[in-house]
Amino acid sequence: MGCCGDEEEEFLKHLMPNFSETLTLGSTSQASTSGDSDAVISPMNSHFSALTCQDVLRGIFERLPVADLARASCVCRVWNLVASDRGIQVRAFRAPWKLKDVVGIPSSGSFWRDNSLGKFAISHRLVRGDSVASLAVKYSVQINGHTTLLWVSLYLGGLLHAFKFDLGFLASYTVMDIKRLNNMMSDHGIYSRERLLIPVSKPDILINAICYIELDSYAKREVAVLYLEGGPDKKLNSLLNKVSSEQGRRRVIESLKRSMQIDDGTAQYYLSISNGDPRAAISEFSEDLRWERHAGLS
Incomplete structure (x- = not known):
């Protein structure tokens, strides 16, 4: 029974037919390259033939974040082919936020290269009586996470003015965010729309969630939309x-x-x-x- 090193050597021989030659080349060039701490392994400067095997690359790329996946796609054609696989891109897009699934096909492949929190939005179906300010107050707890501050101020009673101040601050802050996300110049733009997109800044809401890639004609942007109740309204989508x-x-x-x-x-x-x-x-x-x-x- 061999030691662990022997088993690893046998495994590498399957990946590299010229493993013994590579070891010889590596030992002779070790002295010249030991001082180069910035050397990068790639198909261009490595004898490791596994770096051109699509199955091996797939296993590696599935563990990369979005930024590193974009860099890997620039190395060579083989890497670009594997890194551009939709399954790998979706997995990298979902991973940081622990999303359950992302439904839909974006209009451009560059959509997958940015999975920051600003890429997500909550869909709110407008009803009678809604206003940008009221929606800002409604979603301010979710957006800013000031639940404790609001309820403590309300409970103390004597700090009613402080409560009003905090509430007004949150509303003014999120009103601008909502307007910016929905491409609105004024509050009156709400009357010509069926829904508004609400910005997300609390990542916990995305855990195990299903997002739908949608191009909003009013907001003029493509985002991953989260529906807190149910899924997309087919009538609303057809109207949009x-x-x-x-x-x-x-x-x-x-x-x-x-x-x-x-x-x-x-x-x-x-x-x-x-x-x-x-x-x-x-x-x-x-x-x-x-x-x-x-x-x-x-």
Whole structure:
């Protein structure tokens, strides 16, 4: 029965067919490289053939955080191929916050490279009576973690003014966060929306949670959305998609109006007969102009 060193040597021989040659090369070059403390092992400067094996790389990359995974993808094509695997990216994205799952496909692969707390948001379905200030107060305990301060102030009674001060401070702080996250210039923007995104700054709420990757048309950002009650509302999502498509169509019409110098109704007509293709709409309009000029000359 061999010692532990013999077993390790046998294991390395399976990974490296030229293990004995590598040992010889390593022993001869040890003196010259012992002083280089900044040497980095990579497929470019190492005889360790396992660094080009995708299965081995997968086992290594699954344990890397997002930042290191992004660096590994820049080493070579093989590493980039393995590091770009969606399963590995999702696992690295979930790991720091102990998420149960992340549902959805982002519009860009760069989404997975940032898993900071600002990448997450809570979805709040707006109801009658909601305001940005009231939502700031409602979620301030979750966001800022001042539960003890608020309840102690309320319990003492004599410090009612201090309680009001703290409550107002939290509200003013989170109002700006909510506005910034939802791309709102004023409080009146709440009346044209079906929901608001609430920023998350207490990571405990993400433990064992399921987040949904969504592109919010109002906030104009892609975030991992957390639903505290249930899951995404299909009707709400379809409404958001409809609003997004209508906004896109409106921008196209405005562009056609400027480029062709026509009114709104004419732009809509040419866009409709061209099946929504702006270039075809401009071509149709130009063709009609030429026909009118030719008919006028004749």
